[in-house]
Amino acid sequence: MDIRISRIYLDKRTVSTALAQKILSALPQVTPMVDHKDTLLEQLLAESLPGGKRTLFITLDDGEMVRPCPGTTAPYLCCRYSVITITEQCPMDCTYCILQQYLWERPVLTVYANPERALNQVDCLLSDHPGRFFRFGTGELADSLALESLTGQAADLIKFFALRKNCLLELKTKSDRIESLLSLKTPGNIVVSWSLNPPKVIRVMEKGSATMEERLQAARACQERDYLLGFHFDPLLLVEDWENDYESVVESLFQVVDPARVAWISLGALRFPPSLWDIMRTRFPDSPILNGEFIRGLDGKMRYPRPLRLKLFHHLTRQIRRRAPDILLYFCMEPPWVWQEVLGFAPASNAEVDLLFARSLAHRFPQLHIEPIETHAYHQSW
Amino acid sequence: MIPFSLVALRTIHPDTRFRFTSPGNKNQALAESIKKRGVLNPLPVWKEEGGLRLIAGFSRFEAACEAGHHRMPVRLLDPNLPLLVHLLAEVESHTLARPLNLVEKARLLRLLKEENADDELLKDFCFLLDLPLQQRLLHRIEAVLELSPTVLDYIETNSLSLKQAEMFLGLSQTALEKFIALAAALRLRPRELSEIITLASDLSREDRDNEGTFLPAHMAEIIEDEKLSREERLRQIKQALMEQRFPWLSGYRRELEELIRALRSPARLRLDWDRTLEKPGLELWLSLANLKDVDDFEIWLKESRVHDILNELFKRL
Numbered sequence: 001m002d003i004r005i006s007r008i009y010l011d012k013r014t015v016s017t018a019l020a021q022k023i024l025s026a027l028p029q030v031t032p033m034v035d036h037k038d039t040l041l042e043q044l045l046a047e048s049l050p051g052g053k054r055t056l057f058i059t060l061d062d063g064e065m066v067r068p069c070p071g072t073t074a075p076y077l078c079c080r081y082s083v084i085t086i087t088e089q090c091p092m093d094c095t096y097c098i099l100q101q102y103l104w105e106r107p108v109l110t111v112y113a114n115p116e117r118a119l120n121q122v123d124c125l126l127s128d129h130p131g132r133f134f135r136f137g138t139g140e141l142a143d144s145l146a147l148e149s150l151t152g153q154a155a156d157l158i159k160f161f162a163l164r165k166n167c168l169l170e171l172k173t174k175s176d177r178i179e180s181l182l183s184l185k186t187p188g189n190i191v192v193s194w195s196l197n198p199p200k201v202i203r204v205m206e207k208g209s210a211t212m213e214e215r216l217q218a219a220r221a222c223q224e225r226d227y228l229l230g231f232h233f234d235p236l237l238l239v240e241d242w243e244n245d246y247e248s249v250v251e252s253l254f255q256v257v258d259p260a261r262v263a264w265i266s267l268g269a270l271r272f273p274p275s276l277w278d279i280m281r282t283r284f285p286d287s288p289i290l291n292g293e294f295i296r297g298l299d300g301k302m303r304y305p306r307p308l309r310l311k312l313f314h315h316l317t318r319q320i321r322r323r324a325p326d327i328l329l330y331f332c333m334e335p336p337w338v339w340q341e342v343l344g345f346a347p348a349s350n351a352e353v354d355l356l357f358a359r360s361l362a363h364r365f366p367q368l369h370i371e372p373i374e375t376h377a378y379h380q381s382w
Numbered sequence: 383m384i385p386f387s388l389v390a391l392r393t394i395h396p397d398t399r400f401r402f403t404s405p406g407n408k409n410q411a412l413a414e415s416i417k418k419r420g421v422l423n424p425l426p427v428w429k430e431e432g433g434l435r436l437i438a439g440f441s442r443f444e445a446a447c448e449a450g451h452h453r454m455p456v457r458l459l460d461p462n463l464p465l466l467v468h469l470l471a472e473v474e475s476h477t478l479a480r481p482l483n484l485v486e487k488a489r490l491l492r493l494l495k496e497e498n499a500d501d502e503l504l505k506d507f508c509f510l511l512d513l514p515l516q517q518r519l520l521h522r523i524e525a526v527l528e529l530s531p532t533v534l535d536y537i538e539t540n541s542l543s544l545k546q547a548e549m550f551l552g553l554s555q556t557a558l559e560k561f562i563a564l565a566a567a568l569r570l571r572p573r574e575l576s577e578i579i580t581l582a583s584d585l586s587r588e589d590r591d592n593e594g595t596f597l598p599a600h601m602a603e604i605i606e607d608e609k610l611s612r613e614e615r616l617r618q619i620k621q622a623l624m625e626q627r628f629p630w631l632s633g634y635r636r637e638l639e640e641l642i643r644a645l646r647s648p649a650r651l652r653l654d655w656d657r658t659l660e661k662p663g664l665e666l667w668l669s670l671a672n673l674k675d676v677d678d679f680e681i682w683l684k685e686s687r688v689h690d691i692l693n694e695l696f697k698r699l
Contacts, residue, residue, distance in 0.1 A: 045516050045517070045518075046516075046517045046518065048518070278548075285587060286587070290584065290587060291584075291587075293627075293628045293629075293630050293631050295631070295658040295659060295660065296658060297658065297660055298658070298660050298661070303660075305630075305631060305634070305658075305659045306659045306660055306662075307634065307659060307698070308630070335660070337662050
């Protein structure tokens with residue numbers, strides 16, 4: 001996957017930061033536009049989404065850089081992932097990507113040159129909640145590794161988390177940009193994870209991402225370097241012949257990776273806010289997604305009707321369980337009755353989902369040295 | 383008092399590019415008044431070689447022409463100020479009377495582009511027109527002018543917002559005409575028309591010239607059926623479209639409805655389900671007037687036929 005950057009907007013305050021210097025020296029052919037943040041922000045409003053994917057905005061984040069994943073509202077269950085935002089937007093161009101709508105007003109690749117602020121916030125959070133195991137990730141508003149060759153941010157985070165206890169870092173990606181990870185001494189609390197879809201979906205709907213083969217090879221390389229792995233069948237799509245396609249993906253996955261190294265696998269059927277529909281119609285008018293039948297869920301998001309989602313989940317669960325019975329399987333944004341029907345149990349709350357992770361990880365990966373789980377700590381918000 | 387001159391009508395040259403209100407919106411009272419008393423409010427004109435350029439007051443000018451006046455009062459615009467600044471003042475006086483509609487705003491934006499308005503002036507216009515200064519949004523507004531006059535008329539008449547008007551963008555001319563005709567026949571509100579266009583467009587994504595043909599074949603009959611209320615005609619058209627666009631959902635719902643009908647439940651009992659299918663199970667409304675109702679309900683519930691159907695319903699829901 002090649003990153004093509006044709007414009008750089010540089011917030012004046014970041015000029016002398018190590019990160020800005022690193023990026024500029026990696027892109028000597030691009031002359032940055034240096035100005036006050038507000039002035040640059042005004043100009044960024046004029047950027048289109050395709051242009052924004054070739055535009056880099058280097059600035060400082062003055063607010064909260066570590067937040068709970070926004071997830072969705074009840075009755076749908078969420079896993080209480082903690083999101084570290086040091087980058088926003090993604091150079092890949094997936095048809096269904098929520099960032100098209102979510103970051104509509106600033107559709108440029110944004111890199112925050114003050115990651116130390118985020119790391120301080122991580123430390124504060126850990127010290128404020130000693131009895132709780134935290135899962136942090138950078139893959140919510142960005143792809144965790146897509147810009148790694150320019151920024152080296154993931155490698156810096158790995159070094160930081162290597163020294164932290166009772167937490168792990170998940171690097172979620174659709175790329176195969178793992179070079180910087182392979183040269184590090186691997187700490188036990190890093191999960192590198194990939195989102196998976198059938199090759200034909202990747203080809204048509206995940207423009208600019210690595211092929212499935214490349215993702216699996218990257219996963220194998222990480223496994224060989226003792227990283228934990230994660231996989232996300234998300235979004236699951238009801239494309240033609242989906243049963244055979246997803247079965248092949250699961251089969252390919254377990255031909256390459258050892259289930260014992262897989263920390264978790266998530267299942268999430270396609271869902272999106274209604275406003276994304278118009279964006280997809282305009283940007284990808286021929287996408288098969290637009291032929292789908294959706295209902296407006298109880299959280300206002302568009303989803304496949306529950307009976308169709310259940311078919312997807314039952315099928316995937318059977319395929320995965322057959323090959324890897326012990327792996328933690330979870331749903332992203334599904335109601336408890338879907339958990340119950342497919343997995344045979346239903347967490348009572350988001351806190352229970354969070355606990356499920358901690359217990360599974362503590363049991364399967366003793367090297368994480370998870371401190372004794374204090375259930376009450378999980379029922380506190382932060 | 384504003385200084386003005388009386389000039390011969392033939393010396394005035396209307397620059398219709400500056401006309402942002404629709405020529406079709408004739409004000410009868412104004413025409414009558416001008417016919418009787420002539421133009422009382424002088425027209426703003428820009429002096430240039432060969433005559434006077436009219437940049438506002440087109441309706442008054444046309445009414446004066448129609449009334450057969452030969453002279454009319456004009457107010458010469460200050461040549462030391464840019465023409466667009468004068469236009470800004472004219473727009474301001476318009477907006478005091480009523481807010482401009484989307485098409486009028488689009489016309490102004492196009493004019494500003496043609497006249498190479500600078501950023502400051504654009505900012506002033508946006509403020510006046512209650513528009514955010516976002517190029518992408520301004521382009522989208524201007525794009526509305528690519529629509530046919532019939533559609534623009536619908537947008538103006540119904541005071542459509544940009545979001546509502548965008549339902550027309552990208553549709554073929556044939557389809558547009560069919561949709562506008564449908565809107566007129568059923569007196570469709572913008573939201574109703576938007577639902578129909580969305581469904582029909584979804585059905586025709588692979589055949590972009592034929593959006594209109596995806597309206598149900600028997601639509602003409604439904605529209606012309608005077609025995610049916612407007613609401614019923616609209617409901618039938620929408621239902622036919624929904625069944626084409628959502629075959630799985632329609633089929634699933636139909637099956638559930640058939641099962642519920644087969645229950646032949648007592649009159650005072652109503653069974654339903656969450657129409658999004660997200661919440662599992664059935665919802666039951668039961669009104670009991672006396673003990674006989676209770677007995678009837680109990681007997682009905684114990685029928686093995688009812689048990690089997692309920693079991694089937696629970697499986698599906």
